[in-house]
Amino acid sequence: MSLLLGIIQALVVIMLAPFFAGLIHKVKQRIRGQKGISLFQFYRNLYKLIKKEVVLSKEASIVSSIAPYFYFLPHAILCFMLPFFYKNPPLGNSSNPVVILYLLSLPVFFMTLYALDQASSFGGLGSSREWFISSLSEPSAVLLFFSLCVYTGEPNLKGVFLKLSDELRSLLSEGSDHFSISIPFLILFALLVLALAENARIPFDNPETHLELTMVHEANILEASGKHLFLFEYGSYLRLTLFLSLMSMLLFPFIGDATLYPLAFALYLIKMLFLCLVVAFVESFNAKLRLFRVPNILSFAFVLSLLALVLSMEA
């Protein structure tokens, strides 16, 4: 039973990912004064991509055929690892922070290899920039996850979020004073910066342009088409959803068991909608940064997560 509920949770999150990405897109369009796409447009796009044929470059090696799968799979596996709203995810026993972080960089490895595979002169740009951003965000992400682990004293993220949820519940019911405002605040803020950076969002990258001077993510997958593009696109929606979900689990940690399943899900949905709005607003009211300005923001996020770790070591 608990396995089934866990699998349903993962599948629901996987199915919802294009919706969240579409929502952000729509809100951005509305802010710009456009009418905006339908909320389900991204599902239609994906369906269209599945049906289309794949155009492979003559220079392509096996990397071009396997990289899309290796881009999609780790993200999908991560959906089975985290307790988004139900406390027993099927792979919860593997949710070591390091496993999660490295599973998040496995897709980057394959996507950047894919970029170099077709002898295109654009791929190199994207590949180089992707690692550049990664080199700045990874230390911050490690510190952030470790500060959560040190703060709660749990070795894996499933335990961390369950404990945070319990803490909140005991705070609400009994007014216990083992909680912290500062640490979740710092981590949330740093995570927001990381989510924007790792998902090729403004101010780091613009997901909507195809201009080689500005793009990072798009330059990597320029040659992809058909089902390969489907996998890359779906994978990137999942990546965005994962980062936002991590934030949602910190925002108001409430993780239910079997009886509270619908309630917890509704709460998760509300939090995700809120976070989508936040991301859309941040994207709308900021200009894209020059590439070498990016370290300024990411180094700030790094100091925030460092501060969070220092605080949780003190607590």
Next chain:
Amino acid sequence: MSEGSSSRILNVYKYIPFTVSSLIVLSLFLLPREFVLQLGFFGAHFKLDALSTFFSSLLVFVSLYVSVYTLGYAKELKGKPPVLLSLTGLFILSMFFTLISNDLVSFLFFWEIMSLSSFYLVISDEKKESSRAGFIYFLMTHLGTALIMLSFILLYLKTSSVSFDSFRGSADSYILLLALLGFSIKAGVVPFHVWLPYAHPVAPSNVSALMSGVMLNTAIYGMMRFLFEFSSSNSPLISLLLILFGCLSLVYGAIYSLTESSVKKFLAYSSIENMGLLVMGMGLANFGLHKGVLPIYSTAKAFLLLHTLNHSLLKSSLFMGAGVVVKMTHEYDMNRLGGLSKSSPMLFYLMLTSSLFMSALPPSNMFFSELLLYKTLLLSLNIKGDSTAYMFVLMLTLLALSGVFVGATFVKFIGVAFLGKPRGAKVSSKPSLTELVGIGVPVLSSLLLGLYPYPVFSLLSSVYPLEIAELNYVPINILLLSLVLLLILAFITRRSKVRMYETWVCGLDEENPSAQATTLSQTYSIRRLFSMFYSTVSEINFDAEIKKYFRSSILYKEEIKDVFEEKIYRKLTAYILDISDHVRRFLQTGNINLYISYIFLTLLLCFIVYAILTGEKP
């Protein structure tokens, strides 16, 4: 000597390394756990305890498949192949005896043989470049040997015994420090690494595989012996130093292997990085002992052994692969390679897998051992009320940073050398079967280790007792789930067709292979951000007269130099040369009378020293 007879001789000699390794395998099974070899008046003691057994079995395994590789690679050897091959055998044998020695004399004897034979192997192709590399190697490795010898002599004076058994728990911290310094020169820990990026690439590839895969392990073995068995106390200062130098090597190796464009030199830098990780792990284990927190100690130790194993497997396979690449194209520079995935798919698959594993991405064996290190760090961070814990914050940051660098390094290697279109180098031969088998064995065993870490781990613990804390990582579940997901994906996308077409070139009709990414462009952004760690010289040349945007040729050259070599070693050498010049002018006047007086003065001095040392005994 005619062509035919020399190849016939080679055909005999190329079996030497293989024979030696198989002999060692036999001896591992047949030899008693402890034995004495009578060499004239001196009896050399050997003992196969847990640590020795682990390291020597690793040595045997690596040298077996490297020997198989050598069978195919022997034709490529330059200089005098018969001498080279016999010395390779001697090199393997001396490493084996170093690892199982149980007294200081035989340890130092075989250690020296190991250094000398590898020295010859480095300079074997008789070029100017390699003799310079060999000279630096010779100098540094003997500096290390001198320090190790000094620490052994001090131990001997303290315990008045030569046996390792009596050294247990008697090395004070200054002896320990000397020995660790000596071994870290051999391991290539920054700032004593200068020899490594020169010596490893110029040696023939089978030898580089052995040097990086096994010889560095002997240094790690020595450090572990001293740190965990001979040392009398676990001073926090030693942990601090180990962690500091480990961090330095880690970042330094990662950052330089990222920008290096030679297919073998970047692997040498990557070895420095991994040695840094191991030294860091030793520091953590020592810290655990000092604090009395056993989980930290045991997890760190498990990390040490597993990482040594993984690094040996992967680094030797990568070096052998790089050797095959050089053999196929006669080109060291990645920027002239490209498109090798089509000329030799099998080699490409093997290199792709080992690069993926080397980048420590799950579910690889390297990932498992790094996970152990992260676990140790998490355990150490949980210790409250100790300001050394902030040191671990630094370690954590650097570990993550170097992890990204390693990933970028191997994407660069695979992407530039194997993918895309050829950038100029001609492929003249194909890899032979024995070479591919030699590379394939370590890759397959790494795969096995990565997918089934726990059974292999318990197998390892039967040789060397190990315990690890709960890791929260079950690779087999992840694998099963990904298989299921793959099936679903295959079902969803079953109807899509594939069409081959040209790469999009932005509407231009020319095809220009040099428009692809190079090592320089691939690392430009990171290099610019971390510019304080490099000392670079770059220049742009172009014809000044022609229109600004339609230049026919632009030459961009960038040279990245080793910061330590530029800032420390070069200045130190200049200083020493200066001093010796002064001394020479003062001492060496050319007057024979003066020279004779030197001899007498030395004799007199010897008498006086002797008198002082021995004369005043009560």
Next chain:
Amino acid sequence: MEKLASFFALMVLVFAVLNVASPFLKFAIRLNMLQSWTLALYVLVVAISSGVFHLYLSFLATIVFKGILIPILLFRVLKRTGKERELDMIMSIPSAVVFSGILIVISTILVAKFGGLEFIFGKFVFVSSLSTFFIGGMLLVIRKVLFSQILGLLIMENAIFLAANSAVTGMPLVVELGILFDIFVSILMASVLLLRIMKSFEDIRVDALEVLKE
């Protein structure tokens, strides 16, 4: 209450770090204003939890002087100098920010070594003020435009104020008002000086002042 207080103390530090990360002077003044406001809120929390009356006055004074008057003054000076953005620094911004992270760790270690100090709301408030102090000092060193020297001084002053309110229940009101007035007057004078320098040298960069050494 304690959580809230340490949160405000944390925000004082975060604004200081953000100040290092931004090359825009206008934004820097705004950050300084926000920092002063969070500082005032911290004082308010202390006042409420300890019930000391003069802390309320101190809260008001902080808001009025540091939160409103000084920023208005600075904005006007900035407008008259016309230099809104600071381009050159001794270090690059990322290294400066990472360096401020190192300063935070160092001050944490330092505070752990200090014995015999008693804090109202835990050690962290003091850690925060100490590292804010260091970061303010660092800003003085690395920035090349005279204007941000003033900002660095203000950050350092905020840090000292926070430190004073972390250990005991503030300073006596007279002393506090005196300090506030001092700061106000000194900022006033520095601004006048800055404008004069701008007028006669047409630049407010620090290295342009090197010619004055004779």
